[in-house]
Amino acid sequence: MRTRVKICGFTRVNDAVRAAHLGVDAIGLVFYPPSPRNVDIDQALAIVEALPPFTSVIGLFVDEQEARIREVLSRVPIDCLQFHGDETPDACELYNKPYIKAIRMREGVDIADLANRYSGAAGLLLDAYHPGVKGGSGNRFDWDLIPQDCAKPIILAGGLEPGNVRQAMESVGPYALDVSSGVESEKGIKDAGKMAAFVRIINEGNRS
Numbered sequence: 167m168r169t170r171v172k173i174c175g176f177t178r179v180n181d182a183v184r185a186a187h188l189g190v191d192a193i194g195l196v197f198y199p200p201s202p203r204n205v206d207i208d209q210a211l212a213i214v215e216a217l218p219p220f221t222s223v224i225g226l227f228v229d230e231q232e233a234r235i236r237e238v239l240s241r242v243p244i245d246c247l248q249f250h251g252d253e254t255p256d257a258c259e260l261y262n263k264p265y266i267k268a269i270r271m272r273e274g275v276d277i278a279d280l281a282n283r284y285s286g287a288a289g290l291l292l293d294a295y296h297p298g299v300k301g302g303s304g305n306r307f308d309w310d311l312i313p314q315d316c317a318k319p320i321i322l323a324g325g326l327e328p329g330n331v332r333q334a335m336e337s338v339g340p341y342a343l344d345v346s347s348g349v350e351s352e353k354g355i356k357d358a359g360k361m362a363a364f365v366r367i368i369n370e371g372n373r374s
């Protein structure tokens with residue numbers, strides 16, 4: 167099966183359009199004001215409206231108020247929600263939208279149990295645990311913590327970059343790979359060369 171790719175944390179139209187033309191499956195928009203990659207509704211709309219067809223738009227929230235999520239959904243055509251905080255399964259299921267639940271990985275996290283609890287999730291996104299940082303930290307976690315089999319598609323995130331993405335594909339075999347920091351020149355600013363290298367290496371892995 168082909169490994170999918172999502173690039174997250176766009177703040178500029180041209181970066182997202184470039185990623186779409188590179189062939190990414192999904193682009194992520196961060197609606198989390200403490201993040202340097204946070205976008206407001208107008209920025210998000212400008213990005214989404216510029217995308218070519220068949221690029222999924224993922225809206226990322228962290229323990230956000232229901233009213234705010236509904237406001238964003240009423241204005242921005244988002245295909246899938248990414249919950250990156252401590253949202254309960256019930257909270258994730260309020261919006262009648264596909265969602266992925268992010269899990270911050272560290273020793274003792276029980277993926278099988280979480281796949282069961284978040285039975286409505288389209289997938290589990292595994293990111294590095296970092297005290298005080300909810301995500302987008304650029305840190306990797308110990309991939310040996312990921313079980314061989316999981317009831318949900320696994321989206322691997324956390325510190326991915328062109329230099330380690332091939333190894334990630336081979337040793338984890340995830341459904342999809344998700345990157346933010348590893349393809350940036352500075353926070354929120356995507357680097358065209360790094361994005362192209364990241365996607366090229368995944369394409370090569372998919373062909374081999």
Ligand SMILES: O=C(O)c1ccccc1N[C@@H]1O[C@H](COP(=O)(O)O)[C@@H](O)[C@H]1O
Pocket residue numbers: 174175194196198201202203226228250291293300301302303304305323324325326344345346347348
């Ligand atoms: O990108 C952010 O700023 C962010 C903020 C809060 C929660 C999640 C965030 N991003 C997600 O974090 C992972 C890993 O990112 P990185 O590649 O290690 O920088 C990824 O899923 C981003 O979507």
